[in-house]
Amino acid sequence: MPYFDTASAAPLHPVARQALQAALDEGWADPARLYREGRRARLLLDAAREAAAEAVGCRADELVFTPSGTHAVHAGLAGALAGRRRVGGHLVVSAVEHSSVLHAAQAHAAAGGTVTEVPVDRFGAVSPVEYASSLTSTTAVACLQSANHEVGTVQPVAEVAEVCAAAGVPLLVDAAQSLGWGPVEGRWSVLAASAHKWGGPPGVGLLAVRKGVRFAPQGPADERESGRSPGFTNLPAVVAAAASLRAVRAEADAEAARLRVLVDRIRRRVARLVPDVEVVGHADRRLPHLVTFSCLYVDGESLLHGLDRAGYSVSSGSSCTSSTLTPSHVLRAMGVLSEGNVRVSLPRGTSAEEVNGFLEALPRAVAEVRAELGVPEALSATPPVAESVEVDALGLRCPQPVIELARAIGTVPVGGTVTVLSDDEVARLDIPAWCAMRGHDYLGETPRPLGSAYRVRRAV
Amino acid sequence: MPYFDTASAAPLHPVARQALQAALDEGWADPARLYREGRRARLLLDAAREAAAEAVGCRADELVFTPSGTHAVHAGLAGALAGRRRVGGHLVVSAVEHSSVLHAAQAHAAAGGTVTEVPVDRFGAVSPVEYASSLTSTTAVACLQSANHEVGTVQPVAEVAEVCAAAGVPLLVDAAQSLGWGPVEGRWSVLAASAHKWGGPPGVGLLAVRKGVRFAPQGPADERESGRSPGFTNLPAVVAAAASLRAVRAEADAEAARLRVLVDRIRRRVARLVPDVEVVGHADRRLPHLVTFSCLYVDGESLLHGLDRAGYSVSSGSSCTSSTLTPSHVLRAMGVLSEGNVRVSLPRGTSAEEVNGFLEALPRAVAEVRAELGVPEALSATPPVAESVEVDALGLRCPQPVIELARAIGTVPVGGTVTVLSDDEVARLDIPAWCAMRGHDYLGETPRPLGSAYRVRRAV
Numbered sequence: 001m002p003y004f005d006t007a008s009a010a011p012l013h014p015v016a017r018q019a020l021q022a023a024l025d026e027g028w029a030d031p032a033r034l035y036r037e038g039r040r041a042r043l044l045l046d047a048a049r050e051a052a053a054e055a056v057g058c059r060a061d062e063l064v065f066t067p068s069g070t071h072a073v074h075a076g077l078a079g080a081l082a083g084r085r086r087v088g089g090h091l092v093v094s095a096v097e098h099s100s101v102l103h104a105a106q107a108h109a110a111a112g113g114t115v116t117e118v119p120v121d122r123f124g125a126v127s128p129v130e131y132a133s134s135l136t137s138t139t140a141v142a143c144l145q146s147a148n149h150e151v152g153t154v155q156p157v158a159e160v161a162e163v164c165a166a167a168g169v170p171l172l173v174d175a176a177q178s179l180g181w182g183p184v185e186g187r188w189s190v191l192a193a194s195a196h197k198w199g200g201p202p203g204v205g206l207l208a209v210r211k212g213v214r215f216a217p218q219g220p221a222d223e224r225e226s227g228r229s230p231g232f233t234n235l236p237a238v239v240a241a242a243a244s245l246r247a248v249r250a251e252a253d254a255e256a257a258r259l260r261v262l263v264d265r266i267r268r269r270v271a272r273l274v275p276d277v278e279v280v281g282h283a284d285r286r287l288p289h290l291v292t293f294s295c296l297y298v299d300g301e302s303l304l305h306g307l308d309r310a311g312y313s314v315s316s317g318s319s320c321t322s323s324t325l326t327p328s329h330v331l332r333a334m335g336v337l338s339e340g341n342v343r344v345s346l347p348r349g350t351s352a353e354e355v356n357g358f359l360e361a362l363p364r365a366v367a368e369v370r371a372e373l374g375v376p377e378a379l380s381a382t383p384p385v386a387e388s389v390e391v392d393a394l395g396l397r398c399p400q401p402v403i404e405l406a407r408a409i410g411t412v413p414v415g416g417t418v419t420v421l422s423d424d425e426v427a428r429l430d431i432p433a434w435c436a437m438r439g440h441d442y443l444g445e446t447p448r449p450l451g452s453a454y455r456v457r458r459a460v
Numbered sequence: 461m462p463y464f465d466t467a468s469a470a471p472l473h474p475v476a477r478q479a480l481q482a483a484l485d486e487g488w489a490d491p492a493r494l495y496r497e498g499r500r501a502r503l504l505l506d507a508a509r510e511a512a513a514e515a516v517g518c519r520a521d522e523l524v525f526t527p528s529g530t531h532a533v534h535a536g537l538a539g540a541l542a543g544r545r546r547v548g549g550h551l552v553v554s555a556v557e558h559s560s561v562l563h564a565a566q567a568h569a570a571a572g573g574t575v576t577e578v579p580v581d582r583f584g585a586v587s588p589v590e591y592a593s594s595l596t597s598t599t600a601v602a603c604l605q606s607a608n609h610e611v612g613t614v615q616p617v618a619e620v621a622e623v624c625a626a627a628g629v630p631l632l633v634d635a636a637q638s639l640g641w642g643p644v645e646g647r648w649s650v651l652a653a654s655a656h657k658w659g660g661p662p663g664v665g666l667l668a669v670r671k672g673v674r675f676a677p678q679g680p681a682d683e684r685e686s687g688r689s690p691g692f693t694n695l696p697a698v699v700a701a702a703a704s705l706r707a708v709r710a711e712a713d714a715e716a717a718r719l720r721v722l723v724d725r726i727r728r729r730v731a732r733l734v735p736d737v738e739v740v741g742h743a744d745r746r747l748p749h750l751v752t753f754s755c756l757y758v759d760g761e762s763l764l765h766g767l768d769r770a771g772y773s774v775s776s777g778s779s780c781t782s783s784t785l786t787p788s789h790v791l792r793a794m795g796v797l798s799e800g801n802v803r804v805s806l807p808r809g810t811s812a813e814e815v816n817g818f819l820e821a822l823p824r825a826v827a828e829v830r831a832e833l834g835v836p837e838a839l840s841a842t843p844p845v846a847e848s849v850e851v852d853a854l855g856l857r858c859p860q861p862v863i864e865l866a867r868a869i870g871t872v873p874v875g876g877t878v879t880v881l882s883d884d885e886v887a888r889l890d891i892p893a894w895c896a897m898r899g900h901d902y903l904g905e906t907p908r909p910l911g912s913a914y915r916v917r918r919a920v
Contacts (some may be wrong), residue, residue, distance in 0.1 A: 067527030068691030231528030
């Protein structure tokens with residue numbers, strides 16, 4: 001039963017499990033205590049910090065352990081912002097950061113700060129030039145992920161770090177998705193990561209703050225972890241996290257090369273095997289184990305259930321799978337289709353057979369969902385009946401508005417227009433994306449008392 | 461090699477270890493995901509929440525898991541204060557709260573709030589009447605620990621909760637030290653606890669917020685744990701924490717009765733076996749497994765090392781064992797001796813033989829430290845030489861100023877005075893405490909250009 005959602009969480013690496021077992025015996029005491037159990041715990045903590053710092057590429061006294069990657073991001077951003085309060089309250093983030101960064105940015109804005117979101121291209125990457133133009137004399141901190149968690153696109157961190165260094169702005173890098181594959185290149189100032197993404201246990205994040213970076217920890221004081229991460233240290237998990245990081249790094253290059261072949265196969269074959277599919281993310285500058293695609297006329301939640309029944313655990317950035325009814329902010333920022341979205345992230349050790357099995361199961365699962373929705377019968381060619389038609393899709397949820405549009409486009413001649421009324425938030429993203437995929441002209445959106453009217457001109 | 465510092469951290473309970481193992485296999489995935497690994501994780505999380513809520517005595521939807529007891533306190537206090545912002549910014553805490561509470565109170569004060577510390581009696585207990593008098597019309601929140609972590613004194617939580625309820629003020633209870641022994645009685649509003657104190661794994665705290673309590677989570681938004689605890693849930697540890705809480709509760713009454721006998725033995729015998737010792741904390745209203753005493757003319761760190769060499773791991777609230785050079789705020793608030801302080805907290809399963817062994821080793825260890833310091837020769841009776849003497853103890857650290865005082869008291873007649881010059885912060889606590897123990901009159905303190913002058917009149 002292949003699990004292909006390692007970007008969410010990875011099962012515990014065998015080395016992590018061994019280290020955890022040993023540290024539960026040897027490292028349960030308070031490392032601040034003077035007696036032998038405490039001294040033993042202190043030795044384990046020091047060794048774990050050395051190992052993690054080596055993997056990150058920083059000094060041991062620059063690195064602290066936090067209870068999660070989210071805590072590392074929140075504490076890192078809050079401390080860096082406060083450390084530069086005199087410079088100003090301007091924060092720069094990319095539009096495709098992890099929600100932990102964006103939520104911290106929202107909190108900053110709510111507290112009176114200002115936030116600039118740097119847009120990304122259709123592949124999900126920021127441009128260093130555009131990043132540079134967003135920095136001002138009051139920019140306190142800039143944030144950029146090392147690689148995107150939804151589409152796998154690797155960001156130009158080293159170039160952006162240069163741009164930030166030139167402007168004297170510290171760069172915080174969220175390295176959650178990439179740290180297991182290698183250190184983050186470039187002159188970053190603050191780095192956050194999460195152990196359970198590389199096969200370490202949950203309950204451990206890393207926060208590295210380079211010497212010389214102005215940093216003022218926020219929240220109540222606590223003497224542990226250089227005052228940067230309060231609470232009793234989760235030492236057994238920290239030991240396991242450091243041990244597994246070292247272990248996955250030792251095999252990272254070979255495993256990356258192997259998984260890259262499998263991911264390339266998925267990228268190529270999905271486009272051939274499934275009609276009306278869009279593979280998203282950058283073709284080359286990407287994580288080795290992650291690929292994302294979206295399927296037209298498919299409801300993401302139904303597709304996930306279908307794949308789950310077939311034995312494959314994958315994730316989705318479609319709105320229909322979350323409770324918020326909004327599509328993934330990453331796909332929206334990229335301007336790509338979000339309906340029927342599937343993210344495949346292969347764990348280390350994934351075999352070619354497992355990937356081949358997935359490629360067999362996927363077309364069937366997509367076809368089943370489409371059949372339930374009345375696709376493709378609904379899309380069969382019909383003769384044009386009018387120069388322009390209006391489709392009332394109010395109350396219908398993704399992917400129905402796009403299905404209604406696809407059905408209606410055949411009822412107008414080339415040059416004719418279809419107007420779709422929709423109150424589904426996702427239509428704003430998916431109708432233009434559908435036009436781009438199908439070669440039609442998207443004419444724009446007009447607010448209506450209920451929802452919006454989206455106008456499309458048939459071009460082919 | 462007996463470990464007698466379970467109030468700091470307890471080794472993992474066997475049930476916790478079993479549950480952790482199982483949950484590492486079954487509960488590593490994201491409980492928010494739709495596939496089978498996610499659903500399995502969700503079931504485990506729901507079951508752990510039910511079990512923990514039952515042990516706490518609240519509804520499952522009132523309880524969230526945090527990464528530590530400290531996080532539970534910080535998040536609970538911040539949320540409760542923000543929820544009552546309109547009422548005012550006044551916070552009431554006892555003077556003997558855990559540092560996590562006091563640090564959060566300091567952060568509140570730094571942000572413009574006001575804080576009242578309710579004093580305690582010589583046994584470390586607050587008085588509900590005094591607590592009531594500290595509540596004002598602008599009091600947003602009140603905090604009280606269920607039992608003190610340094611001296612074991614159980615606080616009158618139910619009575620204080622009534623007083624708070626009458627004033628319409630929510631009471632936050634830090635139940636870290638007591639939750640393994642039983643639920644917190646009374647009408648508390650918010651409760652925080654820490655799993656590694658009851659033999660659960662590190663990395664898990666509990667935060668319970670009663671329905672109807674105004675609560676506004678602070679910090680960046682996060683959809684997990686009802687928005688009250690950000691970051692990926694440490695599910696294996698949460699499962700282990702809940703399982704071990706249930707297990708320790710099942711045996712709590714019997715084990716409490718057994719350990720209470722052993723602690724009573726320590727309380728009685730220490731006073732007989734060790735000259736010049738003060739047992740602190742309440743004799744009856746106390747945790748079953750914890751006893752604290754202070755030894756005159758002893759440096760706490762040396763005593764801890766001596767006991768460690770003899771095979772006993774204990775803790776100390778003496779200044780000489782911390783990096784801060786200030787004595788425990790708990791002992792200071794109680795006004796009791798802090799020098800040579802030893803806290804013994806017995807783990808479940810401690811045998812009578814282990815306790816007897818400790819009672820044999822302790823007098824030897826104390827005698828060794830005193831011999832090194834030149835005690836008791838220094839204290840041998842000398843004929844009075846003057847009506848008043850001044851002792852220069854500047855630059856000397858605890859316990860030296862008190863030893864100098866004890867040596868000098870024989871050099872004045874009854875009715876004569878000894879003035880001790882000291883720049884050691886601890887003298888302010890320990891000189892009056894020594895007077896009380898020895899039956900001399902403490903006349904007060906006068907600031908000097910360097911340190912202070914402490915005046916003592918010989919009375920016996």
